[in-house]
Amino acid sequence: MLAFTVSGLLGGVIGVSQWPWPMQVIALLLLVSLTSGWVLLRIDRDFLHPMRRLSEHARRLHEGDNTHLMMTTYLTERHDEVGELARQFQHLVEDLKTHNAQLLEQSLIDPLTGLGNRRMLENRLDVSLPLSRRLDCTVSVLMIDVDHFKPYNDYYGHPAGDECLVQISGVLRDTFRRETDIVVRLGGEEFLVLLIDTSSQEAWRLADAMRGMIQAMAIPHEYSPTVDVVTVSVGVVTSPPGVSADIDAMIACADEALYACKAQGRNTTQARMLSSPAEAIEAHV
Numbered sequence: 001m002l003a004f005t006v007s008g009l010l011g012g013v014i015g016v017s018q019w020p021w022p023m024q025v026i027a028l029l030l031l032v033s034l035t036s037g038w039v040l041l042r043i044d045r046d047f048l049h050p051m052r053r054l055s056e057h058a059r060r061l062h063e064g065d066n067t068h069l070m071m072t073t074y075l076t077e078r079h080d081e082v083g084e085l086a087r088q089f090q091h092l093v094e095d096l097k098t099h100n101a102q103l104l105e106q107s108l109i110d111p112l113t114g115l116g117n118r119r120m121l122e123n124r125l126d127v128s129l130p131l132s133r134r135l136d137c138t139v140s141v142l143m144i145d146v147d148h149f150k151p152y153n154d155y156y157g158h159p160a161g162d163e164c165l166v167q168i169s170g171v172l173r174d175t176f177r178r179e180t181d182i183v184v185r186l187g188g189e190e191f192l193v194l195l196i197d198t199s200s201q202e203a204w205r206l207a208d209a210m211r212g213m214i215q216a217m218a219i220p221h222e223y224s225p226t227v228d229v230v231t232v233s234v235g236v237v238t239s240p241p242g243v244s245a246d247i248d249a250m251i252a253c254a255d256e257a258l259y260a261c262k263a264q265g266r267n268t269t270q271a272r273m274l275s276s277p278a279e280a281i282e283a284h285v
């Protein structure tokens, strides 16, 4: 159609209609080829090429190549439908990214207390332990367990038990405030704190101060055989500089100290010094 229109115009302007008919046919064919070539070039430049870029972008995202999260402005700044498609695609990617970040955060947080959970501990340990080895500094693990929590739940009810755990979490959060401190709820009424570059004396002092603050909150617990308020027992283990901290050995050792607290009547803090992964020596009672 375009070719015919153009040929008509050319015919009028440069007198093609005066040419012999074979020349007219050749001119028309030439015109049709040039026009189709031009149309194909435009289709490739305006449509196929951007589509290839868009699909390449989607492929990279699919393969997890986060260096290409932002789409090229070549696509997003276009004022046509392709540009609109690219912008909508980019919004979708950004929404998914935000949503994924929220999901990841939720998967690391204990919903009741807002503290980290076991998974967060594992993630943070991947950074903290190699860092402590590199800086050649101490690592301390505190295992904290609420005393006589079963009777508390039984008599005051599960929602009151939940509230009690939330209040205890608040004390933990207020006590262990360094950026490098890791404070998590392991599950149930058990919490873990990991401190790096804190001396064994300081770890014990902080742990015992925290225990005292929980007692001082004076959450009534008239069914506790220990005292008439909610208390915790704390097992502390410190791995000194130069000893490669093995988290499983440390947790096992802190657990031993915790059970010793329970055996000795609860509402107390006991500490151990880990001199090698296999060997634990008592530091404080």
Ligand SMILES: Nc1nc2c(ncn2[C@@H]2O[C@H](COP(=O)(O)OP(=O)(O)OP(=O)(O)O)[C@@H](O)[C@H]2O)c(=O)[nH]1
Pocket (backbone or CB within 6 Å): 112, 145, 146, 147, 148, 149, 150, 151, 153, 157, 158, 159, 160, 161, 162, 165, 187, 188, 189, 262, 266
């Ligand atoms: N409210 C509430 N209770 C929980 C939660 N998780 C675990 N518990 C309760 O915590 C109690 C733990 O009881 P036990 O492990 O027997 O220990 P305990 O009574 O604290 O005794 P000791 O640790 O020996 O002092 C159980 O009754 C659990 O049901 C929770 O998320 N919310």
